[in-house]
Structure formats: C-alpha cells, structure tokens
Amino acid sequence: xxxxxxxxxxxxxxxxxxxxxxxxxxxxxxxxxxxxxxxxxxxxxxxxxxxxxxxxxxxxxxxxxxxxxxxxxxxxxxxxxxxxxxxxxxxxxxxxxxxxxxxxxxxxxxxxxxxxxxxxxxxxxxxxxxxxxxxxxxxxxxxxxxxxxxxxxxxxxxxxxxxxxxxxxxxxxxxxxxxxxxxxxxxxxxxxxxxxxxxxxxxxxxxxxxxxxxxxxxxxxxxxxxxxxxxxxxxxxxxxxxxxxx
Numbered sequence: 001x002x003x004x005x006x007x008x009x010x011x012x013x014x015x016x017x018x019x020x021x022x023x024x025x026x027x028x029x030x031x032x033x034x035x036x037x038x039x040x041x042x043x044x045x046x047x048x049x050x051x052x053x054x055x056x057x058x059x060x061x062x063x064x065x066x067x068x069x070x071x072x073x074x075x076x077x078x079x080x081x082x083x084x085x086x087x088x089x090x091x092x093x094x095x096x097x098x099x100x101x102x103x104x105x106x107x108x109x110x111x112x113x114x115x116x117x118x119x120x121x122x123x124x125x126x127x128x129x130x131x132x133x134x135x136x137x138x139x140x141x142x143x144x145x146x147x148x149x150x151x152x153x154x155x156x157x158x159x160x161x162x163x164x165x166x167x168x169x170x171x172x173x174x175x176x177x178x179x180x181x182x183x184x185x186x187x188x189x190x191x192x193x194x195x196x197x198x199x200x201x202x203x204x205x206x207x208x209x210x211x212x213x214x215x216x217x218x219x220x221x222x223x224x225x226x227x228x229x230x231x232x233x234x235x236x237x238x239x240x241x242x243x244x245x246x
Contacts, residue, residue: 010237017233021226028222035215042207045069054143056104056111062187072191073140074111076104078132078199079183083159084168085146088117090202095119097147098201099172099190100132101183102139110183112172112190113139114146116201127162133199141191144208146172 048069056062056074084096098115118128148171159180160168178186195203 010240017229020229024222024226028219031215031219035212038212045207067143067189068145070143072143074104075138076102077136079103080165081167082130082165086168086170090117093119103183108184109187111187114190114192116203118201127166139197141193143189144192146190
C-alpha cells in the first residue's frame with residue numbers, strides 16, 4: 001500500500017498558500033491604485049471647474065480630453081435621435097440618462113446633450129414620450145464623458161431603435177454612433193445640461209469617479225483574503241506537524 005508523504009503534501013500546501021496570498025495581495029494593491037486614480041480624476045475635474053467657460057461655436061479644435069470638466073456654452077438646435085442610456089440607477093430605481101443630439105449652429109458638428117435622468121416606468125417595451133425644445137437654443141452646462149458601462153457599443157446592432165426618434169443603448173460609443181449617421185461629426189464629449197435650462201429632466205449631476213470608497217472596500221476584501229489564506233495554512237501545517245510527532 002502506497003503511503004502519503006506528509007512533508008511533500010505540506011510543502012505543496014505551503015507553496016499554494018503563498019501563491020494565493022501573493023495573488024490576493026496584488027489584487028488589493030491594484031484596487032488601491034484604482035482608488036488613487038479616482039481621487040486624481042475627481043481632483044482634476046474640480047480644478048477644471050474654475051477654468052474659463054468654453055464657447056463651442058467658436059472653437060475649432062474639439063479634443064474631448066482637453067475639454068473634459070470645463071463649463072461650456074453652445075448655440076444650435078436639438079435634432080433626432082434621443083438616446084436612452086440604460087441601466088442608470090438613482091436611489092434604488094432603474095432609469096435612463098436622456099441624451100439628445102444637438103447640431104451646433106454654423107458648424108457641421110453634433111454634440112450629445114445629457115438632459116437628465118428619468119425612471120423606467122413599468123413595461124420596458126413602452127417607449128417614453130419626449131418633446132424636444134424647438135428653434136435655436138443657447139445651452140450651458142459642463143462637459144463630461146458618459147458613464148462607463150460593462151456593456152460597450154461596438155457596432156450599431158447594439159443600439160436598440162425603439163422608434164425613428166428614440167433609441168436605447170447600453171453605453172455611449174462615439175464611433176459607433178457616428179456610423180449610424182446621427183448627424184454631422186460627433187464631438188467625443190457630452191454636455192451635462194445645467195439645472196436651470198428648459199427641456200431637461202432630473203439633473204443632480206454627480207462628479208465622475210466618486211466611487212473611491214468602493215475600490216477601497218474591494219482592496220480590504222482582497223487583503224483580508226490574503227491574511228485568511230496564510231492563517232488557515234499555518235493552522236493546517238501546525239496540526240499536521242503535531243500529528244507527525246505522535
């Protein structure tokens with residue numbers, strides 16, 4: 001009958017425990033790095049709030065990275081379509097962010113305007129009714145990237161056309177939306193419509209990357225798992241060592 005070498009088993013357990021502990025520790029450090037990135041992003045967003053307001057009608061270089069976080073004004077017209085960004089949760093309720101295409105006067109450019117949040121009422125197949133403000137509009141707000149989603153648009157098939165004028169999407173991908181012929185050249189940034197403007201919905205805008213605590217919580221969990229693996233492994237090894245000595 002073949003006997004089990006407990007020393008080899010113990011060594012294998014130790015190596016495996018060290019590997020798991022190192023992996024969990026690395027994941028914890030990664031979450032701490034993510035939390036730091038969130039802090040830096042939020043600080044930069046708040047810093048840009050103090051910069052001078054941009055007039056998009058007079059700008060020629062439309063770089064989303066340099067425009068992000070700035071206050072801006074723009075004159076133009078609301079056009080089709082309205083895009084409902086799905087899976088937006090507020091106070092425990094599911095809803096949409098309502099984006100509407102906005103053509104900039106005198107420019108062959110289109111901007112997505114986030115007009116605010118609406119709840120999903122009952123049947124999701126029911127198309128919400130919207131009215132766009134008509135005529136030339138002068139809008140003000142803050143430039144921001146759309147929320148990141150687990151589901152990203154990679155082609156037009158991921159855009160659900162509820163009607164000719166109302167679409168639903170799981171994420172905002174500027175390239176995919178441009179490919180649908182949404183209008184003129186689509187600027188790779190969105191405008192968070194100011195609260196006092198007409199034609200909007202619930203506009204309690206939250207700063208980006210305000211979920212630092214979530215990453216810190218994940219980091220704590222990974223570090224706790226690393227410690228747990230070490231403690232459990234030590235207990236098992238001590239028990240086996242004691243058993244061998246008997």
